[in-house]
Amino acid sequence: MASDKPSPRILTQEDLDVFQGSETYNALVQFVIDLREAATGRPNSFECVESEATKSILSLLDEIQNLSVLHPAVPNEKSRFGNPAFREFYDDLESQLPDVFRKHFPDVQEDNLIDLQTYLVESFGNRTRIDYGSGHELNFICFLLCLSRLNVLQQSDFPAIVLRVFNKYIALMRVVQSQYWLEPAGSHGVWGLDDYHFLPFLFGAAQLSTHKYLRPRSIHDADVLEMYGKDYMYLAAVAFINSVKTASLRWSSPMLDDISGVKTWEKVSEGMIKMYKAEVLGKVPIMQHFLFGKILPIGELPSEKETSEEKKLTQHEGHVHVDGVWGDCCGIKVPSAIAASQLSHTGELRSVPGSSMRPIPFD
Numbered sequence: 001m002a003s004d005k006p007s008p009r010i011l012t013q014e015d016l017d018v019f020q021g022s023e024t025y026n027a028l029v030q031f032v033i034d035l036r037e038a039a040t041g042r043p044n045s046f047e048c049v050e051s052e053a054t055k056s057i058l059s060l061l062d063e064i065q066n067l068s069v070l071h072p073a074v075p076n077e078k079s080r081f082g083n084p085a086f087r088e089f090y091d092d093l094e095s096q097l098p099d100v101f102r103k104h105f106p107d108v109q110e111d112n113l114i115d116l117q118t119y120l121v122e123s124f125g126n127r128t129r130i131d132y133g134s135g136h137e138l139n140f141i142c143f144l145l146c147l148s149r150l151n152v153l154q155q156s157d158f159p160a161i162v163l164r165v166f167n168k169y170i171a172l173m174r175v176v177q178s179q180y181w182l183e184p185a186g187s188h189g190v191w192g193l194d195d196y197h198f199l200p201f202l203f204g205a206a207q208l209s210t211h212k213y214l215r216p217r218s219i220h221d222a223d224v225l226e227m228y229g230k231d232y233m234y235l236a237a238v239a240f241i242n243s244v245k246t247a248s249l250r251w252s253s254p255m256l257d258d259i260s261g262v263k264t265w266e267k268v269s270e271g272m273i274k275m276y277k278a279e280v281l282g283k284v285p286i287m288q289h290f291l292f293g294k295i296l297p298i299g300e301l302p303s304e305k306e307t308s309e310e311k312k313l314t315q316h317e318g319h320v321h322v323d324g325v326w327g328d329c330c331g332i333k334v335p336s337a338i339a340a341s342q343l344s345h346t347g348e349l350r351s352v353p354g355s356s357m358r359p360i361p362f363d
Contacts, residue, residue, distance in 0.1 A: 082130025
């Protein structure tokens with residue numbers, strides 16, 4: 001089942017169960033845990049060593065941001081859905097990445113570059129649907145994990161990878177999301193944290209877990225968000241939500257509001273790992289888009305053992321559904337709250353409160 005380019009393989013819950021017992025799954029979870037530990041107790045301003053590999057990734061992200069400038073959004077004032085100029089940005093990025101990677105990572109073998117390029121380009125959103133969600137964010141983690149498995153990144157790089165590289169990626173994604181009005185992937189928006197992301201909250205809670213004074217309830221204090229947002233990903237993420245949604249967190253992000261009632265950031269940090277495994281890595285609608293390749297492989301999956309007569313496959317927007325069952329990824333399209341916020345200033349469209357989200361139990 002191997003192919004030259006990483007591709008999605010998970011179709012059913014049985015496939016996902018096999019993946020969750022695989023070496024690739026364990027490596028992925030451990031990588032996220034290692035990055036969380038590297039961020040624990042450290043603000044974004046923490047002085048960490050930036051290796052040449054880290055600097056190369058930061059330069060790469062700078063080049064991608066410059067590329068977005070070359071593809072401005074087209075006039076789309078009558079719609080709060082994704083701006084079609086995103087596809088031009090995506091295509092240009094995909095076409096330029098081979099040369100860009102050879103420049104920044106000259107020692108990486110050519111047959112490994114296609115995996116790196118695929119995970120990176122897919123970390124900016126879906127070209128067809130013009131949307132973005134936690135699965136795309138996961139692709140960026142896979143890109144970093146691949147670099148680690150190729151020994152381009154070392155464990156000593158992990159603090160800089162979280163505090164510099166990942167933080168810069170999130171800042172870049174906010175530019176892309178704002179410029180192209182990317183729609184939240186699926187009908188729930190990262191299962192209740194915010195419309196797009198999960199990991200800024202996971203890493204951000206770890207950053208705050210040793211703070212002497214700030215508590216989870218501090219996210220409701222606008223002065224705290226303004227004062228400490230630059231240093232802590234969690235607070236910056238909440239501040240961004242507040243900047244684009246008119247409703248309070250109780251309505252726009254009820255799960256975040258519930259989590260603010262937890263007594264300590266340490267408990268929030270522990271819960272975030274459990275939630276990530278259950279609500280992102282453990283959900284078929286997200287993981288059916290997970291890409292397997294040479295560096296992050298998987299063996300034969302249960303659905304691949306069945307004959308075409310035994311299962312009904314439906315192609316839809318670049319992925320497959322089994323037996324006519326469609327996941328949340330293909331539910332009702334959700335318009336961009338960023339678009340609503342921007343258009344509210346023009347008078348073309350009235351800003352609306354955040355869409356209702358499915359609550360998630362949090363221990």
